[in-house]
Structure formats: structure tokens, C-alpha cells
Amino acid sequence: MDIIDTPTGGLTRPAEPATDAALPPTGTLRFATAGSVDDGKSTLVGRLLHDSKSVLADQLAAVEAVSRQRGRQAPDLALLTDGLRAEREQGITIDVAHRYFATPRRRFILADTPGHVQYTRNMVTGASTADLALVLVDARHGVVEQTRRHLAVAALLCTPQVTLVVNKMDLVGHxxxxxxxxxxxxxRCARSLGVRGVTAIPVSALDGDNVVRPSDTMGWYAGPTVLEHLETVPSGVDPRTQATRLPVQYVIRPQSGVHRDYRGYAGQLTSGVLRVGDRVTALPAGLNSTITAIDTPAGPAGEARAPQSVTVRLADDIDVSRGDLLAPVAGAPRLTRRLTATVCHLTERPLRPGQRVLLRHTSRTVRAVVESIDSRLDLRDLAEKPGATTLEVNDIGRITVRTAEPLALDGYTELRRTGAFLLIDPEAGDTLTAGMADAPEPEHAEGA
Known part of the structure; x- marks a missing residue:
């Protein structure tokens, strides 16, 4: 939903039909929170859980007890999400905390991510599957570099919805x-990064203004509360409507006894629909066959829909291994040994041209080399700066990678699951970099 300037300089939104809290749930919304240190992110999440009555009595009692020990009159709601002892002692968020809650209208999976610069990599983890990013800003400080970094990560991950929450409005006189x-x-920052349709909400998480209940002190704001917005935004692209992809995670081979003739290929359907009788190709070999059976935990089925985990049986005894990808013959991804991508570097060890790595794509791991570092995103002006010789921890940049074996790759903007990859240290096994691939170009394709 686009932000609209009003004649008074404020912000409002297009009129929407009245909502009814008694409506049935509209599916599950995955959302991630992000914000700089001390912007009040944990307090906002705690307030959201508390005021939506999503906190168990014993949890609230424990928070109240700790708050009294610290001399607070009211419960410190930030403690509801700062679960690690180090987080509670330091008053910061370090780890990604996942919370599950529901209202009469919708179910939610919340990833509360850290605000410190050194934990930006944790936001990449928390937001990688999110339908919406909730970015907090302290009303006293406005948009700062870490805000731009979080916005860049949301753009990098193609997060479908971005919502700005301006917190601590009570400290700027509302x-x-x-x-x-x-x-x-x-x-302006969002547009420069290609993010469209930002919704902005003014709140005071400490007082509960515009979090679950409308504010009595900001009558000039006519938009939704945070919870109303979360209950009504679209929940992202339905993976069942996308191109069909089944990364093979395990091959079930013939065994003695009743299963001596059974051979199946197991994995989670990341997108699309598979049906008995479909013609599929096994990549990278490019061998074709027909689906004769689909087995699910509930038994045989005529079709499977993402994100189901299934075992597929084929008419032909073709060579299919872990790491292969099953896709429709008519809509298979292009094979490539050379890919360009936008990446976020996650470790203290810099990424350099010529560095040998392992590249993990879905269930497949191949040897690779970083061919070049093409640019680095400058978070001060959000411009891509060419000529970078390394990517340091938390840097966002563009790279080119060449792999030893062909990959069945999609563009990340088209299919998030089969367009994402990781670069891994081949010796230590540490994850170095998270990448979002461009669609392979025809001149770089193998077997085109």
C-alpha cells in the first residue's frame, strides 16, 4: 500500500472496507522485525504479544517478577522476546527469536531479528522466508545507516511487503x-532500492499507542494499527501457483522383502504442483520420465502441492541422485556453470576474487570459485560502488561465481527457494555468504 502525502503534510492511506474481527483466519503470515539498537523493537513485539492476549499467564508472571527485581513498576515487555540470558543482561537482542501466535483473523510466525550491525547476518536468516518486514525507526533519530541496511536486506531478499514503524512518538510530542x-x-530510500508500496505507522510501543489499539494521542493518524495491518496484508505469493520444483533430498532404493521393487525420490516440493502422469526431467542430467506414483506421509496421492514433502516414483529407471532437481519437461530451469548474484557476506573472513568455495543450492553442493567481486553497496547513499576488492562482514555486493558442475538455477526474483544459495568454506564448513542469483543468461547456459 503506497504512502500518500496529504495537504497537511501527514500520511494516510486509501480507504478500505471495514474489517470484522470475527472473520475466519486468512492463512499464515510470516513476518520479520528489524531496527537499530534501542529503537524499542523488543518492546514493540512484547506489546504486540501482550495486547493481543498471546502471552501465557506463567510467562507474564515471570516477566513481572524480573521487572520488579529491576525496580520497575510495570512489566518490561521486552523481556517476552529477549530469551537469552546475555540478551536480558545487556538489554539487546542477539539471536533470532521465533514466536508463534494467532488472532481470530490470522496465524503469525514472527522472526525477531537483532539490531546491532554485527548481527545483520541474523536478519538475513530471519527475513529469508518472510512475507513482510517490519522495520522500526526511533522517532528522535529518524532513518539511520542501520535502517538503510535493514531496508537493503529486505530488498535483497525480495520481501513482498515492507512496513515502517516509527516508534517512541511519545518522546517527540506525538x-x-x-x-x-x-x-x-x-x-525515498525504499524507492532507490526498488521497494514499492511502503506502509508507515506511528506508534509508542511503551504506551501501546497504535500497536493493537488505536492511539488517543495521535488523532491526526487515520491508518491501521500494527496488528490491523498485519491481519489484512497479503501473505505473499502462493508457492502452488509457481513453477514446479522438487529438489531431491534422498533416494529410497530397492530393499529386500515387500519393498524390493520400490525406488522413490524424496524431497520437499518447494513450489508448484506435481501430478501422477506428469512428464518430468531430472537435472542436471536432463533425463526424462513420467511420474507413476506420489507417496505422502498420509499415503498415496494423485497430486502434491508445495510445500508438501513427498516421495515420487518414476516410470523409467533413470539415474537420479541427491541434489538433482525434478521439474516439468516443458518448464525446466536453465542449466549454468556461471552465475551472477547479489550477496550478503556473513563472516569476519573477507570474500575475495579467486577464492575457492563450496556452493550449496537446494540439496546440491558443488565446488566453485569466486570469479569476481563486481560492486559493493554503499549504505550511506545506497549506490553500488564498482571496483571492490573484498566483501567484509555484513557487506552487500554483487559477485560472479563459476561452478565446477552445472546447476539448475532460477532467478531469485522469480523463485526464492531455487534462486538462493550459500557459499561455504570448503575446509571449515562455515557459511561465508548468502546469495540471491540472477536468472542465468542464454550465453552462459549449458546445453542451451
């Missing part, structure tokens, strides 16, 4: 102009 200026600056 000023409409302060909110309008921050939202306009955030919208």
Missing part, C-alpha cells in the same frame, strides 16, 4: 510533522 518527515525519507 508530532505529525516528525512522522511525515521520517516516512518520506524512508520512502
Amino acid at each position: 508530532s505529525e510533522q516528525v512522522f511525515a518527515d521520517i516516512a518520506a525519507g524512508f520512502a
Whole structure:
């Protein structure tokens, strides 16, 4: 939903039909929170859980007890999400905390990610499967470099929805102009990164204004509360409507006894639909066959839909191994040994041209080399700067990688699961870099 400037300089939104809290749930929304240190992110999440009555009595009692020990009159709701002892002692979020809650309208999976620069890599993890990114800004400070970094990560991961939450409005006198200026600056950054349709919401997480209940102190704001927005936004692309992809995770080979003739290929259907009778190809070999049976945990089925885990049986005894990809013959991805990608570097060890790595794509791992570092994103002006010789920890950049074996790769903007990959240290086994691949170009394709 686009931000709209009003004649008074404030922000509003297009009119929407009235909602009914008694409506049935509209599926599950996965969302990730992000924000700089001390922006009040944990307090916002705690308030959201508390005011939506998603906190168990014993959890609340424990938070109240700790708050009293610290001399607080009211419960410190940030403690509901800061689960690690180090987090509670330091008053910061370090790990990605996942929370599950529901309202009468929808179910939610929340990934609360850290705000410190050194934990930006954790946001990549938390937001990688999110339908929406909730980016917090302190009303006193506005958009800062870490805000731009979080926005860049959301753009990098093609997060379908981005929502700006301007927190601590009570500390700026609930000023409409302060909110309008921050939202306009955030919208400019979002547009420069290719993010469209940002929704902005002014809140005071400490007081609960516009989190679950509308604020009595910001009458100039006519938009939704945070919870209303989360309950009504689209939940992203339905993977069942996308191109069909089944990465093979395990080959079930013939065994003695009743299963001596059974051979199946097991994995999670990342997107699309498979049906008995479909013609499929096994990549990278390019061998074709027909699906004769689909086995699920509930028994045989005529079809399977993403994200089901299934075992597929084929008419022909072709060579299919772990790491291969089953896809429709008519809509198979292109094979490539050379890929360009946008990446976020995750470790202290710099990434350099010529570096030998392992590349993990779905269930397949191949040897690879970093051919070049093409540019690095400057988070001060959000411009891509060519000529970078390394990528340091938390850097976002563009690279080219050449693999020893062909990969059945999709563009990340088309299919997130089969367009994503990791670069791994071949000796230590550590994850170095998270990558989002471009669609392979025809001149780089193998067997085109």
C-alpha cells in the first residue's frame, strides 16, 4: 500500500472496507522485525504479544517478577522476546527469536531479528522466508545507516511487503510533522532500492499507542494499527501457483522383502504442483520420465502441492541422485556453470576474487570459485560502488561465481527457494555468504 502525502503534510492511506474481527483466519503470515539498537523493537513485539492476549499467564508472571527485581513498576515487555540470558543482561537482542501466535483473523510466525550491525547476518536468516518486514525507526533519530541496511536486506531478499514503524512518538510530542518527515525519507530510500508500496505507522510501543489499539494521542493518524495491518496484508505469493520444483533430498532404493521393487525420490516440493502422469526431467542430467506414483506421509496421492514433502516414483529407471532437481519437461530451469548474484557476506573472513568455495543450492553442493567481486553497496547513499576488492562482514555486493558442475538455477526474483544459495568454506564448513542469483543468461547456459 503506497504512502500518500496529504495537504497537511501527514500520511494516510486509501480507504478500505471495514474489517470484522470475527472473520475466519486468512492463512499464515510470516513476518520479520528489524531496527537499530534501542529503537524499542523488543518492546514493540512484547506489546504486540501482550495486547493481543498471546502471552501465557506463567510467562507474564515471570516477566513481572524480573521487572520488579529491576525496580520497575510495570512489566518490561521486552523481556517476552529477549530469551537469552546475555540478551536480558545487556538489554539487546542477539539471536533470532521465533514466536508463534494467532488472532481470530490470522496465524503469525514472527522472526525477531537483532539490531546491532554485527548481527545483520541474523536478519538475513530471519527475513529469508518472510512475507513482510517490519522495520522500526526511533522517532528522535529518524532513518539511520542501520535502517538503510535493514531496508537493503529486505530488498535483497525480495520481501513482498515492507512496513515502517516509527516508534517512541511519545518522546517527540506525538508530532505529525516528525512522522511525515521520517516516512518520506524512508520512502525515498525504499524507492532507490526498488521497494514499492511502503506502509508507515506511528506508534509508542511503551504506551501501546497504535500497536493493537488505536492511539488517543495521535488523532491526526487515520491508518491501521500494527496488528490491523498485519491481519489484512497479503501473505505473499502462493508457492502452488509457481513453477514446479522438487529438489531431491534422498533416494529410497530397492530393499529386500515387500519393498524390493520400490525406488522413490524424496524431497520437499518447494513450489508448484506435481501430478501422477506428469512428464518430468531430472537435472542436471536432463533425463526424462513420467511420474507413476506420489507417496505422502498420509499415503498415496494423485497430486502434491508445495510445500508438501513427498516421495515420487518414476516410470523409467533413470539415474537420479541427491541434489538433482525434478521439474516439468516443458518448464525446466536453465542449466549454468556461471552465475551472477547479489550477496550478503556473513563472516569476519573477507570474500575475495579467486577464492575457492563450496556452493550449496537446494540439496546440491558443488565446488566453485569466486570469479569476481563486481560492486559493493554503499549504505550511506545506497549506490553500488564498482571496483571492490573484498566483501567484509555484513557487506552487500554483487559477485560472479563459476561452478565446477552445472546447476539448475532460477532467478531469485522469480523463485526464492531455487534462486538462493550459500557459499561455504570448503575446509571449515562455515557459511561465508548468502546469495540471491540472477536468472542465468542464454550465453552462459549449458546445453542451451
